[in-house]
Amino acid sequence: MATVYPFRAWRYNPSAVKLDDVVTQPYDKISPAMQQAYYERSPYNLVRIILGLPELFDAERGESVYTRAARDLKAWRAQGVLTQEKDPCIFAYSQTFKVPGTDITKERRGFIALGKLHDYSEQVVFRHEYTLSKPKSDRLSLLKATHAHFGQIFMLYSDPACSVEKMLYDGDGSPDAEVTDEYGVLHRAWRISDPAAIRLLTTAMADKKLIIADGHHRYETALNYSKEHAPAAAVKTETSTSHLPQPAYPEAAVMMTYVNMDSDGLVILPTHRVVHSLDSFNSAAFAKAAETYFTVEKLTAGDARDLIDTLRAEKGVAFVAVTKGGDYLLRAKHEACAAALAELPEPQRQLDLSYLHTILLDRILGLDAEKVREQTNIRYLRDAGEAVDQVRRGEADVSFLTNSVTMEQLKEVAFAGSVMPQKSTDFYPKLLSGLTIYALD
Numbered sequence: 001m002a003t004v005y006p007f008r009a010w011r012y013n014p015s016a017v018k019l020d021d022v023v024t025q026p027y028d029k030i031s032p033a034m035q036q037a038y039y040e041r042s043p044y045n046l047v048r049i050i051l052g053l054p055e056l057f058d059a060e061r062g063e064s065v066y067t068r069a070a071r072d073l074k075a076w077r078a079q080g081v082l083t084q085e086k087d088p089c090i091f092a093y094s095q096t097f098k099v100p101g102t103d104i105t106k107e108r109r110g111f112i113a114l115g116k117l118h119d120y121s122e123q124v125v126f127r128h129e130y131t132l133s134k135p136k137s138d139r140l141s142l143l144k145a146t147h148a149h150f151g152q153i154f155m156l157y158s159d160p161a162c163s164v165e166k167m168l169y170d171g172d173g174s175p176d177a178e179v180t181d182e183y184g185v186l187h188r189a190w191r192i193s194d195p196a197a198i199r200l201l202t203t204a205m206a207d208k209k210l211i212i213a214d215g216h217h218r219y220e221t222a223l224n225y226s227k228e229h230a231p232a233a234a235v236k237t238e239t240s241t242s243h244l245p246q247p248a249y250p251e252a253a254v255m256m257t258y259v260n261m262d263s264d265g266l267v268i269l270p271t272h273r274v275v276h277s278l279d280s281f282n283s284a285a286f287a288k289a290a291e292t293y294f295t296v297e298k299l300t301a302g303d304a305r306d307l308i309d310t311l312r313a314e315k316g317v318a319f320v321a322v323t324k325g326g327d328y329l330l331r332a333k334h335e336a337c338a339a340a341l342a343e344l345p346e347p348q349r350q351l352d353l354s355y356l357h358t359i360l361l362d363r364i365l366g367l368d369a370e371k372v373r374e375q376t377n378i379r380y381l382r383d384a385g386e387a388v389d390q391v392r393r394g395e396a397d398v399s400f401l402t403n404s405v406t407m408e409q410l411k412e413v414a415f416a417g418s419v420m421p422q423k424s425t426d427f428y429p430k431l432l433s434g435l436t437i438y439a440l441d
Helices: 032-041 065-079 133-146 163-168 195-205 216-228 283-290 304-312 334-340 352-364 369-373 384-392 407-415
Strands: 010-012 082-084 090-098 105-116 153-157 177-180 186-192 210-214 239-241 244-246 253-260 267-269 272-275 294-299 318-323 326-332 378-381 398-401 426-428
Touching (some): 105 163, 133 216, 153 216, 163 195, 186 195, 195 244, 216 253, 283 294, 283 352, 304 318, 304 398, 334 352, 352 369, 378 384
Antiparallel strands (some): 090 186, 105 253, 153 210, 239 244, 267 426, 272 378, 294 326, 318 398
């Protein structure tokens, strides 16, 4: 099952930089405005490595964002901006945050360590979404240039008794790193280097199966890179340092943050669908077509909070469709929808978003899987208010407000070897990049 390793992480040197100035959100959550802000914050901000800006005359000079990333990493290590832990460690990692749209404060607890890479066929690591070739090609180019991992794969494991968390968080010691990000999330990390504590943790994780919460593209990139660099079978054996397990070879593992899927601190937010630039869209005609599969109730005018409250009050599969011609509550008709979803695997037929993608997007609006995959006519937004406003401003034809996927649904789909529609889960908050770095050389 899951094999966890401590590692000698590279970390930002607090005597050289302020941590707030150099860590970032995951690369795929960095907007152009955030990218520019990170650049201005510090010459050592990690964005220069994980999502660098192209420069004029790159082609003529034989340069690229990847060659600069490798050069910066090498320089920062040589200059002492980054320093390496003397001993193999794991890191307890806590995030304290307010759940968006509420006044509820939660803490999500996990730990950072290396994890052995497995093919999905081995049924140790499970995915819940498909990946695209372009992001994987980009991450592979960065990995080949830098020989390092800068962000963690977000992994879920099941531990109803929270035994692992109790091992990690049994005291009130001061964190080794503490930073508040741009969303007001407090991130704290504690170094754990005691071999006995690490052995207890790795043993406790040995019977776990893992689900990728975030980082499918980086996981598959690391897995493919590992296969390319695997040594001959005769020397491909795991080693130990001070009786602590280590990967068979550096590329055989990747940096992960492990979070208990049974803990209260795990939050999945809904991702709303905004459909735009259709050849023709008529609100009344859409509502009429939807009646084949849904009961359609026209709603009185309200703001996004009112619409979300209306949706959350529903017990079955339902959506709110926001159009310029009015807002509608759509409640699924069981028999009609069951026939439309009949070809999907059973776990997928239980998902609200399967109804949305298969029926509303594909059958009614004509957005097939290819258009959805390439995001030709669709945007994905966490903020319901912005999804509503884009319709009100005439920037979109229709926005579909959705409820969250539940952890139980995610487990059922992933462990069945199936996948969810694109952008089904939005785990909040995201893991910071730059708290620890795993260099392969």
